[in-house]
Amino acid sequence: MKKIVxxxxxxxxxxxxxxxxxxETTISADVVSxxxxxxxxxxxxALQPTLGVAYxxxxxxxxxxxxxxxxxxTKEFDLTLAYTIGGLNIGVTDYWFNAGLDPQxxxxxxxxxxxxxxxEANVGYDFGVASVQWFTNFSGxxxxxxxxxxxxxxxxxxxxxFKLASVDWTATAxxxxxxxxxxxxxxxxxxxxNLSLKATKDIKVTDSFSVPVFAQVATNPCTQKAYLVFGLxxxx
Numbered sequence: 127m128k129k130i131v132x133x134x135x136x137x138x139x140x141x142x143x144x145x146x147x148x149x150e151t152t153i154s155a156d157v158v159s160x161x162x163x164x165x166x167x168x169x170x171x172a173l174q175p176t177l178g179v180a181y182x183x184x185x186x187x188x189x190x191x192x193x194x195x196x197x198x199x200t201k202e203f204d205l206t207l208a209y210t211i212g213g214l215n216i217g218v219t220d221y222w223f224n225a226g227l228d229p230q231x232x233x234x235x236x237x238x239x240x241x242x243x244x245x246e247a248n249v250g251y252d253f254g255v256a257s258v259q260w261f262t263n264f265s266g267x268x269x270x271x272x273x274x275x276x277x278x279x280x281x282x283x284x285x286x287x288f289k290l291a292s293v294d295w296t297a298t299a300x301x302x303x304x305x306x307x308x309x310x311x312x313x314x315x316x317x318x319x320n321l322s323l324k325a326t327k328d329i330k331v332t333d334s335f336s337v338p339v340f341a342q343v344a345t346n347p348c349t350q351k352a353y354l355v356f357g358l359x360x361x362x
Contacts, residue, residue, distance in 0.1 A: 151152065152178035152187070154361035161200060162192055162353050164281055164300055164321035165346035166310060169199030183210045203233070213252040220230025222243055226267040241266055249269035257285045283320070296324045302348075310349050316349040 136314045139320045155172040160167065176195045178187035180333040187206045193199025199222035204321035226242030228235045235241050250259035261270075262280040271277040283300040300320035310319060322344040328336040338359040 147182065150180045152176055152180070154358050154359055156359050157194075157269050158355055158357035160353060160355050161193075162342075162355055164309065164342045165281075165344065165348070165351075165352065167353065168202075170195045171195045172199065172231045185210075213254070213257075215247045215248075215250050215252070218245070219248070220257060223267075224294075238265075244268060256284060259283045259285075263308065267315075269306040271305045272314070275306065279306040279308035280304055281309065281319075292327070294326045296322075296326075298322045298324070308347065313348060319348045321347065 154176045156176075156346050158172050159170075160172060161169045161172045168191070172191050173194055174189065174191045176187065176189050178185060180186070185206075185208050187204075187208075189202075189204045189206070191200060191202040193201065196323075203222045204219055206217055206219040208215055221244040222233055223242050223244070224231050224243075227240045228242050231242060233242075245262055246261050248259055248261040251259060260280065262278055264278065266297060269277045269279045280301055280303050281300060283298060286297045288295050288297070297351050298320060299318070301316060301318045302309045304315050305314050306312075310317070313319070322342055324340055324342040326338055326340040328338050330336045340357050341360075342355040342357075343352070344355060
């Protein structure tokens with residue numbers, strides 16, 4: 127377990143392919159009207175910073191989410207390692223949430239039965255016209271199945287990008303394939319948890335500076351909930 131923790135803490139993931147021979151650095155922050163993740167409502171207005179480095183397909187990324195309105199909203203700090211070659215990508219993510227098995231919400235608490243960390247592996251392929259991803263929790267504060275055993279909670283997603291009226295669009299369909307209480311409180315088996323449509327457009331501020339803004343309609347057929355999210359991205 128300690129080896130897994132050290133591995134996950136030292137690495138991070140980016141889902142973008144980097145083909146350059148130089149080290150690339152990412153610094154950005156999203157401001158969103160609400161935090162919707164895989165069809166789950168994790169809070170209201172939030173700041174979500176990103177810091178990442180990448181070299182020849184290998185990337186290391188830190189990402190966080192901090193509620194700006196309600197102090198009880200989800201606080202999150204993720205570290206991800208990913209490798210991309212051609213259309214194939216693989217990754218490992220260490221998620222930390224401010225709620226879990228540790229009542230003191232300590233970041234450096236990694237005991238198997240008293241941690242707020244969740245460790246997830248993913249594999250995916252980008253076909254150009256569409257991409258698919260599979261995610262599975264393999265350690266940490268995972269959910270349980272109907273028998274009360276570790277669920278190895280999983281999530282599958284298909285994403286289709288397209289352009290319409292000079293705007294970049296993304297259609298997403300996601301589902302939880304097996305029973306778990308990790309997603310949406312409880313799913314008894316296969317459940318479609320995320321159907322969304324997102325539009326992004328750059329707003330020109332000056333000749334050398336623009337701000338990407340986006341709007342997203344997200345629905346969760348499993349919980350019968352729907353959300354409208356607005357956000358913007360700040361980056362150098």
